[in-house]
Amino acid sequence: MHRRAIKTCGVKTKGERIEMSTGNSDYAVQMHGITKRFGAFYALKDMSLDVKKGSIHSLLGENGAGKSTLMNVLYGLYQADEGEIFINGKKVEIKNPNTAIANGIGMVHQHFMLVEDFTVTQNIILGNETTSRAGVIDMKKARKKILEIVEKYGLEVDPDARISDISVGMQQRVEILKALYRGAELLILDEPTAVLTPQEIEDLLSIMRNLVKDGKAIIIITHKLKEIKASSDTCTVIRRGEYIDTVSVEKVSGQELATLMVGHEVKLVVDKTPAKPGETVLEIKGLVVKNEKKLDAVKGLDLTVRKGEIVGIAGIDGNGQKELVEAINSLVPAEKGSIIVCGKNITNTDPRTVIDSGVSIIPEDRQKRGLVLDFTVNENAILERCRKEPFSRKGILNRKSMEEFTKAIIEEYDVRPEDCGSRRVGELSGGNQQKVIIGREVSMNPEILIAVQPTRGLDVGAIETVHKTLINERDKGKAVLLISFELDEVMNVSDTIAVIYDGKIQDTFHQGTVDENTIGLLMAGGKNHG
The missing domain is CATH 3.40.50.300 (P-loop containing nucleotide triphosphate hydrolases)
Incomplete structure (x- = not known):
């Protein structure tokens, strides 16, 4: 697809971006010139994102493109090396998640952060408890506030249920409730449909529509083109840490989005x-x-x-x-x-x-069943054959053979970054972790x-x-x-x-x-x- 064709359906392209030294109050968030380095590696380079209030904005990119890194900068988990952030038109410095929450930003991570033995209410108020004058947690008041949010946005969660007893879809609603309970006006959803059933996906889309009707803004990190088309107003495409384009979703096809994302036509x-x-x-x-x-x-x-x-x-x-x-x-x-x-x-x-x-198995849960997150990519690539030659002899690992074998997997499956063999596999994006597992299991012949x-x-x-x-x-x-x-x-x-x-x-x-x-x-x- 040619750049000229892209411009006709987009909101703005890289060459047309409006560089602002001040913010615009029509936008829930504006991120301009964001650069983030890890050593010599640029995870983000002069990246920009503008999200309007009352809209659903998708952030689309390949695995390892920098989507989660950008959102982690916005949520205060990482600090940008360069760039500016504006919330509701005002420049802010987001030093940590507490600062982000204070600025009305909530984030629901792909892997939920809930205490399974606690109830829904206990999880929602954890760290933000309302207490009486005597210092006792006012559970009745908290429960009432939660039920008000549930009813307003159609979240339908039992506040008294134990987390371990509810479905994955319900657990996600609890995470959304946690953010709303803390006053979130901008909600970041990282791969929100990855673990949901088709019906739960429909329910989530309905909840999202209720939220934007109330003026809230939502940023979705997703790879599912069908869901971008079903849910989003606008989509920003990022490739290898750099801004590519921002398009109006109704004016582009799934095929065009896929081509923008990877830089070439995809079947x-x-x-x-x-x-x-x-x-x-x-x-x-x-x-x-x-x-x-x-x-x-x-x-x-x-x-x-x-x-x-x-x-x-x-x-x-x-x-x-x-x-x-x-x-x-x-x-x-x-x-x-x-x-x-x-x-x-x-x-x-x-x-x-x-x-x-x-038998080779690509497991459903890559982090619990497929990888040892504290091990390097090289070590994870030979987990099932670490006792066999050429990877070890008499109990001593052959690091050179490990590196050569892993390098072949990295090249064949496009694991990013390219020099990740000696890195902890837990530092890779979820998609790149999956590529390591697939390469390892297929190589078992x-x-x-x-x-x-x-x-x-x-x-x-x-x-x-x-x-x-x-x-x-x-x-x-x-x-x-x-x-x-x-x-x-x-x-x-x-x-x-x-x-x-x-x-x-x-x-x-x-x-x-x-x-x-x-x-x-x-x-x-x-x-x-x-």
């Missing part, structure tokens, strides 16, 4: 040849697995995955997917049934045996690759790479099991679609023989009437 539709399935690699029969509450989560499940085939499991989160994967990986015991890989029964063995049997939410938190360019990777593994004769809550992803990438509900496979279909409505009906527990 949003998966391109693949018909599958040529071979012999069975993974066979699951009558599997029963209990969840953490000792209730059956997987209930007599049967599933087959063959060589040269991608089987996609479609389902709403919480229908046994987590327990199924944990049982395959021998992290939790199977009560009944069997798990056979290449003719070998691996039921209730151990993770090492599972790996040695040719498994008989079956199990990918659970493999594109969560990835930009469209990275999603395209992941989908190509899964298809390439299939075309090499490997078996691939894809578990995703993104129905579009399951339907586009899979050769066979299996629908899971209440711990059982409801039905299976060949790609192209079923529509979204039928799949959605089965995901909700309905019956297929043909």
Whole structure:
């Protein structure tokens, strides 16, 4: 897409930006010339962002582009090396989150910051307690204020519920309530839909619309083009820490947004040849697995995955997917049934045996299950083979081999920054952490690759790479099991679609023989009437 074409649909382009030495009170926030360095690396370079009051403004960019860094500067978690920030037209210095909150800024992080054993009310008022003259926390007054906010914006949260007992979607509402309780007029949402079901996403969009009707401004960090189109008024695109463009969302297509983000045309539709399935690699029969509450989560499940085939499991989160994967990986015991890989029964063995049997797993939770955040990228890249040559000999790690191996993963999967091998993996963005895991698991040359939410938190360019990777593994004769809550992803990438509900496979279909409505009906527990 040419720059001239972009200008016709945009609000303002890089060459047209209005440089202001003073703020404009029509804007909730203005960030001008923001530069942030980490050593010699520029995470942000002369970056600008202008967000109008009463609007939803998306911040779009590739993994590692600097979106979260920019918002962390706005929220006071980082200090900019250069640049100015204006809130409601007035220049401010945001030295820490307390300063940000005092200026009416609230932030809901991708990974929630809640105390699970506390109630909703206790979490919301934590650090901002209202006390009586005697110094006793006035829970009645706090609860009343929370209920007023709940009713005003349609948040629908039980203030007395314990965090550990409510859904992920409800926990996100609690985080939003925390910000509103503290007087937020500008709300930053970091990847807000990454862990939500389709219905929870619709509910969140409704809540966001209620907030902007009341004059509040919302900044969304997201990679989901469909949701930008559904929710946002304006979108600012950032690439490698630099401002690219600000566009009116209604005047651009998803394809144009994708091209702006990565700098070249991206295929949003998966391109693949018909599958040529071979012999069975993974066979699951009558599997029963209990969840953490000792209730059956997987209930007599049967599933087959063959060589040269991608089987996609479609389902709403919480229908046994987590327990199924944990049982395959021998992290939790199977009560009944069997798990056979290449003719070998691996039921209730151990993770090492599972790996040695040719199973690689891209886990759903990259930070808890996929990585050791305090280890370097080099160390995480060889976690599963650290005892084997060429990475170690007689218990001593070969650092040179580790670095060469990791460098190849970084180059192939475009992990950023490019020199991150010796960095703690916890310092990378979520999307780049995911790329490290995918590169590691595919490099194991498994008989079956199990990918659970493999594109969560990835930009469209990275999603395209992941989908190509899964298809390439299939075309090499490997078996691939894809578990995703993104129905579009399951339907586009899979050769066979299996629908899971209440711990059982409801039905299976060949790609192209079923529509979204039928799949959605089965995901909700309905019956297929043909």
